[in-house]
Amino acid sequence: MPESILNGLFFYVLAVVILGGAIMTITRRNAVHSAIWLVVTLMGVAGLYLHLNAEFLAAVQILVYIGGIMVLFLFVIMLVNLDEAAKQRQFNRQWSLALICTLVVLVEFGFFLMRGAGSFAFAEPGQGALKPNTELMAVALFQDYLLPFEIASLLLLVAILGAVLMAKKEI
């Protein structure tokens, strides 16, 4: 079917963008370049959300991650003196060993996923008019997953507390 081929193509192009961006993020010497490649990765993820008909998530991904968090990243990078870091060795001594291990795991996972691909049941697309995206999000967050949502607020509180504790000179 042409539609499924198009769907597949869309997914693989995005996957290449996401993974390529991620690899570039960790291999660049200049931290600003890394941050910008991370933007590419996050854009790719936003594209995947669109592909899954989750427009709201895609918009939030772009607004919060690319708009907010990446700008903060760049601020921090510019505040911190990175000349010293640029001179240091970028990879540690075990990188070749790590690469071999990763490849082995990749082959292993690939093999199992290929064998088991048939056992993933694909969901049927919803019939008729779907509820608006934001409404579905609200139902998921405030009804089905109310408790994790509340605990996540506590998690963020602890994270802020920890960041302040570690960073402040005198408490």
Place this chain on the structure above:
Amino acid sequence: MNEYFSPIDFLVLKPVILLTLFGIGVMLTDLFLDQQHKYMNAVTALVGLAFAAVQLWLIQSEMAAQGVAQIEAFRGAVVLDRFAIYFSWIFLISSAIAILIAIRYLEIEQEHHGEHYAIMLFAAVGMMVLVMGMDLVTLFIALELMVLSVYILTGFLRRDRRSNEAALKYLLLGAFSSGILAYGMSLLYGMSGSTNLNVIADSLAARPAGDPLVLIAITAIAAGLFFKVGAVPFHQWLPDAYEGAPTSVTAFMSVGPKAASFAFLLRMFLVPLGSAREEWLPLLVGVSIATMTLGNLAAISQSNVKRLLAYSAISHAGYLLLGLVSGNETGMKGIAIYFLVYTFMNMGAFAVIVALRRRDLIGDEIDDMAGLMYKCPTAAVLMLIFLLSLAGIPPTAGFLGKYFIFLSLIETGHITLAVIAVLYVAVALYYYFRIVAVMFMREPVDQEKLSFSPGIRIALGVTAAMTILIGLYPEPFIQFAGSTVLSILR
């Protein structure tokens, strides 16, 4: 009809809500306390734990009176069964003891801040929700709340290099292992279309044996969970984190978060992955043998007591995994009673190390224990009791946990495993007795008297009393543990 939040939900979460409120309360009152009165924060936190304990007791007795085995809440996201209640008791007790021994220690380190106690209470919240959780999202977030709190507590001595290094290592490796765990969970969700553990269990049970996807899911989840409980080959973070963390925090993380991670591991392996027992059993056997071997052999050559106890903690994780290998009622009972006993004996041993801390002496090298018998006979005798118990010598309580686990192995026909485990107990005796020999046989290096703060007095008294009491009169504790773990066996 559209009940988003019912009185039942509130009832189930009451202890957790109280702990959260007291945690926030500690942070607020900390602002008004000067440096001399920071200990009031500890008092507030202890009161919070006491309130939560009273609530838990009320819920427990109400459930017993009405004959209810479990209460579901939040649309099945959490379930309060006897298993969850039992482990919640362990978390409350271990948090209380950790707070008691932290007061003086943090004063000496000059890092006595109210946030320490607040974060400890938040960690307790994470642990309690973790043992109640029946939903992948809830479980994951509760786990992260717990470990994030422990990362911060590990790095609490901000001016100490060891503490910083330990926190950073623990954070990086912990985040990585959480990622692997989340990957395994996503596969479970992909196969069943639900995040509820019971639904996942039914969906996996319908699959053919040896399904490759189930195998990957098991591998990823097992790797993540083995990291959290410190089983070989995912144990490297543990000695560094235990050595670098403030000793009072080491005591806490060796018991509370470890018991919580282990309860989580039991839940995952017995409920959603229960039908795939044939697949994960060989993995579990291998990991538990490797864990006992490495933990016990590496402990022999340690010169730092905290590091030695870290390796001993690894070996204990190996024994506990054996309880899951046998997987029958006795094995589960053994795991439950092991943790109760472990709470008291391990925290007691760390409390003695905390008592050794002075301004000029960290007190965590084995040599610092030299001649403790002549300097302070009480501390030396208490340490002897805790070490005997850790080694599993009757009549101390430690014997009981090992006894049930070995018994369950024999019952299920794993004779070889039982023999190996018993052999390693002999090895463990050797390195525990190295500490004893230093305490009793060597001359003290200095004559400075030990002074016990009231908090450490209470902590040592309670832990020692319980270690001996459970050993001498185990019947009620065995019954309590035995009645609680049945709810997890499907």
